[in-house]
Amino acid sequence: MGTPLKPATTAVHAGLSEPRPGEPVLNPLVPATSYYADPDVIGFSASDLGDDAPHFYARWSHPSAAALEQRLARLDGGEAALTFASGMAAVSGLVLHKLQAGDHFIVSNVCYAGVAEFARTLPKYGIAVTAVDASDLVSVANAFRPETKLVHIETPANPILRLADIAAIAQLAHAAGAELSVDSTMATPIATKPLELGADFVVHSLTKYACGHGDALGGAVIGRRGAIEALRRDALIHLGAVLNPFAAWLISRGLETLPQRMAAHADNARAISTWLETAPGVTRVIYPGLPSHPQHELAQRQMKNFSGMLSFVINDGEAVARRLARKLKLVAYAVSLGKTRSLIFHIPTDDLLRTSFALEGRDAEAYRAWAGDGVFRLSAGIEDAGDIIADLEQALAP
Ligand SMILES: *Cc1c(COP(=O)(O)O)cnc(C)c1O
Numbered sequence: 001m002g003t004p005l006k007p008a009t010t011a012v013h014a015g016l017s018e019p020r021p022g023e024p025v026l027n028p029l030v031p032a033t034s035y036y037a038d039p040d041v042i043g044f045s046a047s048d049l050g051d052d053a054p055h056f057y058a059r060w061s062h063p064s065a066a067a068l069e070q071r072l073a074r075l076d077g078g079e080a081a082l083t084f085a086s087g088m089a090a091v092s093g094l095v096l097h098k099l100q101a102g103d104h105f106i107v108s109n110v111c112y113a114g115v116a117e118f119a120r121t122l123p124k125y126g127i128a129v130t131a132v133d134a135s136d137l138v139s140v141a142n143a144f145r146p147e148t149k150l151v152h153i154e155t156p157a158n159p160i161l162r163l164a165d166i167a168a169i170a171q172l173a174h175a176a177g178a179e180l181s182v183d184s185t186m187a188t189p190i191a192t193k194p195l196e197l198g199a200d201f202v203v204h205s206l207t208k209y210a211c212g213h214g215d216a217l218g219g220a221v222i223g224r225r226g227a228i229e230a231l232r233r234d235a236l237i238h239l240g241a242v243l244n245p246f247a248a249w250l251i252s253r254g255l256e257t258l259p260q261r262m263a264a265h266a267d268n269a270r271a272i273s274t275w276l277e278t279a280p281g282v283t284r285v286i287y288p289g290l291p292s293h294p295q296h297e298l299a300q301r302q303m304k305n306f307s308g309m310l311s312f313v314i315n316d317g318e319a320v321a322r323r324l325a326r327k328l329k330l331v332a333y334a335v336s337l338g339k340t341r342s343l344i345f346h347i348p349t350d351d352l353l354r355t356s357f358a359l360e361g362r363d364a365e366a367y368r369a370w371a372g373d374g375v376f377r378l379s380a381g382i383e384d385a386g387d388i389i390a391d392l393e394q395a396l397a398p
Contacts, residue, residue, distance in 0.1 A: 007075060007190060008259045015070035015252065027067045029249040033058045046237040049229075060237050064248035069220070071255055072210075075189040076202050078222035082232050083248060085241040087185060087205025088114050090219030093235030094181060094201060095119075095150065101126030104147040108134035109363055110162055111154040111183065112205075113356035119152075120358065131357075133366055134164035135295065137172070144176040152203075154183035155192070155302070159347045159377040160370040161286050161311055163295045166302060170198030181221075185209070186337070190262040191305040195222065206243075208338030209308075212254040212261050216247035261340070264382040265308025268342075271385035272378065272392070273310045279396065281320075284313040284372065294370075308380040309337060313372040320396065321346035321376070327395035330388060331378075342381035342388050348374040 005013065017027060035055040046060065055061050065083045072081040084090040091114075099105055099122070107119045109131035122129050130143045134153045151173045155164040166182055173180040181201040182194035188209045194202045204210055206218030221231060236242060243251075266289065273287035285292065288299035289306030299306060314320050324344060325333040331342040349371045353359045359367055380388070 010074045011071070011258050012256045014074035015067035017067075027064070027249070027252065029245055030063045031245050032062070046233045049233055049237075058245070059240060059242045060232070062242075062245055062248075064245040064252070065243050068243075068248045068252045068255075071252060072204070072206075072220050073222055075255070075258070076184075076195060076222045077189075077193045078195050078202065079225040080228035081220050081222040082228050082236060083206070083243040084219040084221070084236065085243050085247075086217045087112070087183075087203070087207055087219035088118070089239070089241030090203050090205070090221050091115050091152070091183065092118055093239055093241065094203065094221050094231065095122070095152065096125075096239070097231050097235040098150045098179065099125075099127045102147060103149040104128045104130065104145045106130050106132060106140070106143045106148060106151040106178075108132065108153045108157055108164060109357060109359060110134075110157045110160060110367060111152075112158045112185075113352070115152070115154070115183070116356045116358075131359075131363075133363060134169065135162045136366075137165065137168055140169055141172050144172070144178070148173075148176055148178045150179050150181060152181045152183070154185070156186045156288055156307065156309060158186070159311055159352075159375055160367070161186075161288055161293070161309060162370065163288060163298050163302065165298055166192070166194050166197040166199055170200075173200075174198070186307050186309050187303060188258060188262055188305075188307065190259055191303040191307055197302070200224070200227070206251045207336065209262065209265070210255055210258065210338075211251045212258065212338060212340060213250070214336065214339035214341070216250040216254075218243050218247050218251050261382055262305050262307065265338075265380055266305045268382065268385045268388065269306065269308045269310050269378075269380040272380055272389060273312075275389050276310075276312050276392075279393070281315045281396070282312055283315065284370075286311040286370065286375070309377065310380065311371075311375040311377050313375055314396075317346055317372075317374040317376070318348065323398075324376075324395050328391055329395075330383060330391040331381075331395075337377070337379035339379065340382050342383060343379040344376055346374055346376050347371075
């Protein structure tokens with residue numbers, strides 16, 4: 001076909017096997033751990049693994065992951081994708097593969113808490129780490145050293161939905177001889193394609209919007225073919241955090257409706273955030289799709305869909321959190337995000353600054369300017385927006 005397929009078609013068709021009479025119309029789930037081997041084609045060591053080698057052992061590759069990887073690569077406009085057992089396995093695998101003792105790593109100082117905490121373990125391997133405010137290009141530019149090899153950002157960043165300018169940071173990284181990895185879990189390929197903006201790697205927690213139904217953990221890295229195959233040999237096979245076939249199969253199925261779900265998530269997040277801006281006691285609403293978001297201009301430039309995540313600050317947040325956990329009927333008071341059902345969770349600023357982010361001085365003040373004493377992070381589901389707003393209204397009422 002001449003014109004490239006649109007995302008809604010790619011999401012359903014990419015990765016399907018060739019049609020053959022009598023074969024199933026969808027990719028079957030294959031739980032096998034080993035595959036018939038041809039001694040002329042494959043060696044026993046991961047270092048002998050050719051890019052087009054057939055399946056051999058499920059920790060190296062398996063059909064359910066391979067089909068999902070094709071779909072993910074196509075959706076993000078990358079040459080190849082590699083799946084992992086979780087988003088954390090994808091991030092840690094990439095970072096440990098790319099960096100060695102003596103290297104320097106720049107990481108966004110607001111990001112998924114697990115990633116922030118993992119980054120602080122890297123000095124024990126001899127890797128120097130600088131955490132920067134990735135929304136401030138001057139801070140990013142000043143963080144580079146001759147040994148900087150990798151920059152890792154997240155946009156929008158958990159939990160305050162602060163954005164980072166991917167194209168500008170890619171330029172800074174490349175000028176310094178470093179590579180850029182972008183955690184695009186919240187944006188999804190429906191909103192943003194970081195590779196087209198110059199990033200070298202895109203990372204997703206597939207657990208969130210990609211799967212979409214809250215029933216499988218997974219992660220992925222997407223990038224150039226050679227880089228992804230090296231990542232497979234070094235990080236997937238040797239660290240071993242392979243995606244299990246059933247999770248791969250569930251996530252492939254979830255991806256089929258990603259474009260439609262993202263449209264619904266974004267519509268609901270806009271309706272809920274617009275309502276919250278007028279709700280009693282709410283002092284701040286943070287949603288990239290609202291003109292009040294401090295980086296709304298960047299959001300319009302970089303995101304085709306503003307996603308379903310919003311945060312808000314309300315007076316006496318800790319007491320409100322207890323009330324919401326008790327009174328909400330539709331919205332679940334629970335962690336995670338990107339699921340069909342709406343979820344809400346309170347994240348107290350003092351705890352987060354002290355533990356996960358370890359921010360001090362100016363960086364702590366910059367965070368507090370967004371989050372006050374704490375934010376409620378709300379993952380808008382795909383239910384009826386009016387029903388969700390009514391549930392929030394009854395639970396917020398004192
Ligand atoms: C959840 C999440 C992760 C970690 O993914 P898991 O699948 O839970 O390991 C990483 N980055 C972001 C932005 C996330 O939301």
